[in-house]
Amino acid sequence: MYKSTIYSGGICEKPVSERSYQRIYDQANGICWRPSTSGKNYPLSEVFEASKEGQSWSRERLHRIVNDDIRDLENLREYSNIETLAETIPSRVASPLSIQSLAEDLEVNFRTAERWLQILEKVYFCYRILPFGAPKVRAVKKEKKVYLWDWSSCETDGARFENFVASHLLKYGHFLEDTEGEVMELRFLRDHEKREIDFVVIKNGKPLFGVECKAGERTLSPHVRYFRERTSIPFFYQVHLGSKDFYAEKNVRILPFLTFCSEIGLV
Numbered sequence: 001m002y003k004s005t006i007y008s009g010g011i012c013e014k015p016v017s018e019r020s021y022q023r024i025y026d027q028a029n030g031i032c033w034r035p036s037t038s039g040k041n042y043p044l045s046e047v048f049e050a051s052k053e054g055q056s057w058s059r060e061r062l063h064r065i066v067n068d069d070i071r072d073l074e075n076l077r078e079y080s081n082i083e084t085l086a087e088t089i090p091s092r093v094a095s096p097l098s099i100q101s102l103a104e105d106l107e108v109n110f111r112t113a114e115r116w117l118q119i120l121e122k123v124y125f126c127y128r129i130l131p132f133g134a135p136k137v138r139a140v141k142k143e144k145k146v147y148l149w150d151w152s153s154c155e156t157d158g159a160r161f162e163n164f165v166a167s168h169l170l171k172y173g174h175f176l177e178d179t180e181g182e183v184m185e186l187r188f189l190r191d192h193e194k195r196e197i198d199f200v201v202i203k204n205g206k207p208l209f210g211v212e213c214k215a216g217e218r219t220l221s222p223h224v225r226y227f228r229e230r231t232s233i234p235f236f237y238q239v240h241l242g243s244k245d246f247y248a249e250k251n252v253r254i255l256p257f258l259t260f261c262s263e264i265g266l267v
Contacts (some may be wrong), residue, residue, distance in 0.1 A: 094198075097144040126147065214238055215241075
């Protein structure tokens with residue numbers, strides 16, 4: 001696992017103070033989610049309020065990753081194709097990632113597309129999480145989901161919030177590994193009927209809790225209820241950017257994301 005989390009275009013080392021976390025949360029809930037005149041959201045409104053500045057920053061960052069970072073690590077000929085691959089990933093965040101589909105879009109074979117994706121992971125552009133194979137449900141076992149280290153680059157509000165949560169759950173796992181020596185994993189749960197829980201945090205091989213990300217703060221996702229009854233996951237959280245905090249059912253809590261972070265010890 002990586003040892004730091006990128007948010008809003010920067011690196012957030014662990015642990016962080018509650019005041020710092022409140023600032024991150026406020027950005028996610030207000031400032032950094034505010035659309036520019038072009039309709040795209042940028043991480044720091046003071047810098048990226050103008051769409052031209054934001055687009056220029058995004059292009060420059062990607063150019064430096066491909067032409068500086070990757071060139072220092074790999075001796076390749078296909079730098080422009082890797083850049084094209086990187087440009088397609090933000091639209092695939094929070095969905096099952098098909099390497100075959102990527103390969104077809106880039107007109108390369110499966111192994112080449114996989115190798116390029118691994119290179120982008122090495123330079124902290126993106127990371128993937130594996131599925132959690134619950135034995136009593138027809139869970140997918142091969143698909144992976146991809147997320148960005150700079151979650152502000154996601155194209156939709158829903159994907160951006162889910163990526164934001166993924167980054168901080170990853171940091172939570174790293175913190176327990178570094179301070180307590182636990183073996184932590186971040187996975188997701190999805191069955192062949194496309195019912196899904198966004199994240200399952202696993203500690204020493206056993207599920208610790210599940211996390212579902214939702215825009216609404218009142219209605220419990222039916223997928224949470226379904227998997228609560230059929231898996232060994234002991235507790236479920238449904239997180240949102242609102243203010244409601246309540247137990248929807250036994251071992252199921254709907255709460256604001258900042259409250260969730262306090263609950264599990266991220267702040």
